[in-house]
Amino acid sequence: MIETIQMYLQFPLVRYALIVGVLIALCSSLLGVTLVLKRFSFIGDGLSHVAFGAMAIAGILHLTNDMLFVMPATILCAVLLLRTGQHTKIKGDAAIAMISVGALAIGYLLLNLFTTSSNLSGDVCSTLFGSASILTLTQAEVWLCTILSVIVVIIFILFYNKIFAVTFDEDFARAAGTRVEAYNLLIAVVIAVIIVLAMNLVGSLLISALIIFPAMSAMRVFRSFRSVTICSAVLSVCCALTGILISIIAGTPVGSTIVAVDIGAFLVFCAISRVKRRSPGGG
Amino acid sequence: MKKIPTIFMLCLMASVLAVCAASTAETNTPAETPESLVVDLDLSKLSGTVVYAQVYNLMVDYESWLGKVIKMSGYYSAYEDTERSVVYHACVIPDATACCAQGIEFIWAEEHIWPDEYPEEGTDITVTGRLAIYEEDGTMYLHLVDTELEWENGV
Numbered sequence: 001m002i003e004t005i006q007m008y009l010q011f012p013l014v015r016y017a018l019i020v021g022v023l024i025a026l027c028s029s030l031l032g033v034t035l036v037l038k039r040f041s042f043i044g045d046g047l048s049h050v051a052f053g054a055m056a057i058a059g060i061l062h063l064t065n066d067m068l069f070v071m072p073a074t075i076l077c078a079v080l081l082l083r084t085g086q087h088t089k090i091k092g093d094a095a096i097a098m099i100s101v102g103a104l105a106i107g108y109l110l111l112n113l114f115t116t117s118s119n120l121s122g123d124v125c126s127t128l129f130g131s132a133s134i135l136t137l138t139q140a141e142v143w144l145c146t147i148l149s150v151i152v153v154i155i156f157i158l159f160y161n162k163i164f165a166v167t168f169d170e171d172f173a174r175a176a177g178t179r180v181e182a183y184n185l186l187i188a189v190v191i192a193v194i195i196v197l198a199m200n201l202v203g204s205l206l207i208s209a210l211i212i213f214p215a216m217s218a219m220r221v222f223r224s225f226r227s228v229t230i231c232s233a234v235l236s237v238c239c240a241l242t243g244i245l246i247s248i249i250a251g252t253p254v255g256s257t258i259v260a261v262d263i264g265a266f267l268v269f270c271a272i273s274r275v276k277r278r279s280p281g282g283g
Numbered sequence: 284m285k286k287i288p289t290i291f292m293l294c295l296m297a298s299v300l301a302v303c304a305a306s307t308a309e310t311n312t313p314a315e316t317p318e319s320l321v322v323d324l325d326l327s328k329l330s331g332t333v334v335y336a337q338v339y340n341l342m343v344d345y346e347s348w349l350g351k352v353i354k355m356s357g358y359y360s361a362y363e364d365t366e367r368s369v370v371y372h373a374c375v376i377p378d379a380t381a382c383c384a385q386g387i388e389f390i391w392a393e394e395h396i397w398p399d400e401y402p403e404e405g406t407d408i409t410v411t412g413r414l415a416i417y418e419e420d421g422t423m424y425l426h427l428v429d430t431e432l433e434w435e436n437g438v
Contacts, residue, residue, distance in 0.1 A: 008329070013336050126383055135336030138343075251330035253378075 008248050016142045017134045017254070021240045023149035024201045025210060025258075027194045029236030030156045032215040033229050034167045034187060042093065043081055044211040046100035047195040048204035050077040052127055053107030055199075060114040067144070071196050077103075078192035082184050129203040134244070134254050145197055152190050163187065164225050201240070202255030210236065213262035220266075220273035239265050323351035327409050335378040338385040345416065345425055353387070353427060354411040359402045359434070360386065370397050374410045374427075387414075388426035401432075408434040 008014045028044075035041055054073035058066035081095055111120060126133060137145070156163065165173040166183045174180045198207045214236035218228040243258030250257075324341075326334045334355060341348055357376040364371065375386035389410045395401065402408055412427025 008333065011333065011337065013340055014333065126378075135333065136339045136343075248333055249330060251332045254332065 004249060005245060013135045013137070014248060016137050016139075017244055017248075018241065020137060020142055020145045020197075021134055021201055021244045021254075021258075022237050023146060024194070024198050025214075025236040025240030026233055027149050027152045028198055028207075028210040029214040029232040030153065030229060031187070031191055031194060032211040032236075033218070033225070033232050034163055035191070035211055036215045036219070037167050037225075040082070040096075041212050042096050042100075042208060043078070043191065044195055044198075045205075045208040046081060046096040046103075047074055047078055047192060048199060048207040049100045049104040049107075050074050051196050051199055052204045053103035053110075055127060056107035056111045060110055067196070071193070074196050075189050075192040078188040078195075079185060082188040127199070127203060128205045129253060129255055133199075133203070134201050135248075148193055148197060152193060155186065155190060159183065159186065167225070202258055206255045206259050209259040209262055210240075213259070213266050214239065217262075217266045217269040220269040221276065235265055235269075236262075321352060322354045322411060324348070324353045326353065326355040331376055332378070334376045335383075335385050338376060338387060341387075341414075342385070342425060345414070348414050349416060350413060352411065352413050354409065355387065356407065356409045357386065359406045359408045360404060361397065361401065372397075372401065374408055388424065389430040389432070390426060390428050391432050392429045402434045406434050408432060 009018075035043060051070050051074045054070040055066055057073075058069040061069070063069055077099055081099065108124065111124065115123075162173075162178055162183050165176070165178050166180055166187070170180050170184075173183075194211075195207055198210055202210060214232040215228065217235055218231035222228045222231050239261040240258055243261040244254060246252065246261070247254040247257040324337075326337055329337070334357070338355065341353070355374055355376070357374040360373045360375045362371045362373075363369075371388055372391065373386040373388045375384050377384040387410070389412050391401075392412075410427060410430050410432055412430030414425060415428045416423055416425055418424075
């Protein structure tokens with residue numbers, strides 16, 4: 001097994017996939033805890049569909065670097081979604097659902113009407129399910145992904161206390177002098193960046209799994225925000241590594257394999273939680 | 284205490300990058316084929332997911348692979364252009380989601396009669412040939428030349 005992994009590691013595309021996969025998993029799990037606690041678990045799904053729609057438009061416009069269009073469009077929608085959660089007639093879950101299916105439908109419609117690709121269904125399938133996208137990254141894309149991931153991690157570490165405050169009680173944070181709107185905006189931007197990056201790893205339909213499963217698994221066993229965040233990050237990285245290696249060796253789809261490993265880890269953590277509850281002195 | 288998450292994250296990222304960067308050996312370990320063609324890139328023992336991705340990358344970054352001997356496994360596919368009276372042969376590998384496929388066109392070394400001497404469509408084959416580029420109607424295409432073709436119960 002070790003020899004097989006070493007053989008595959010000789011290929012740059014496999015090394016790139018592992019680096020990017022681990023970084024994306026780390027970033028998504030960090031913000032995942034915040035999103036789950038803020039009851040925005042499904043925002044990843046909505047934003048990934050927005051990114052899909054934006055990618056379709058970028059393709060039609062023949063933009064050489066679609067990231068220049070996809071990233072701002074996704075960030076804009078992330079800001080709108082997080083802002084509409086509280087003060088508008090359309091509440092958070094309905095807004096996410098509308099933007100999610102709307103962007104998906106419009107993106108697919110535009111692709112059908114204006115695409116010049118000879119394999120439309122293949123392109124759509126690849127974008128939705130990730131396919132082998134993570135294994136076809138260029139060196140420049142790997143660098144971009146690495147830099148953005150490092151920035152996301154640094155932002156999370158620097159603003160850890162503020163994100164913690166905004167996550168649990170916005171009103172209290174506001175009363176304590178925290179600029180809640182500014183930090184919500186920061187969270188929205190970071191989420192959008194993670195979503196666009198994660199589309200390469202698991203495709204736009206499976207991104208929510210990267211955000212939700214590690215956080216939910218960690219919450220089965222741990223109670224404090226810090227321990228849940230750390231456990232979620234470690235678990236997400238381990239699941240991504242395992243999933244990528246399994247898919248590379250067994251020839252399975254990368255995105256769905258990672259999600260399957262995440263589901264397995266969640267079941268294990270559920271079992272651990274039950275054992276802890278039953279044991280003397282367990283929570 | 285506040286530094287614990289910072290240290291943890293930095294250590295985690297550093298270790299991951301170190302592990303991934305550790306293997307920097309050359310991808311193309313030369314291997315001898317029975318006909319003593321030195322294979323520069325052997326994809327025949329890799330999983331479908333990696334072969335698909337490697338062939339995709341090869342098509343995108345073809346300049347560094349021109350003239351190199353490539354060995355890959357996939358299924359046989361042929362396309363007959365009746366207007367030109369030309370038959371194109373390819374070794375095709377589908378991706379894991381089965382919605383996309385990558386293939387390399389090949390020209391079997393020496394004269395062979397199609398379809399009698401070729402495998403049936405969809406047969407698992409292994410091709411070993413030198414990557415070359417050619418122009419047709421103003422478009423550049425990649426293919427393997429001087430190709431050795433192998434399949435079960437075949438050559």
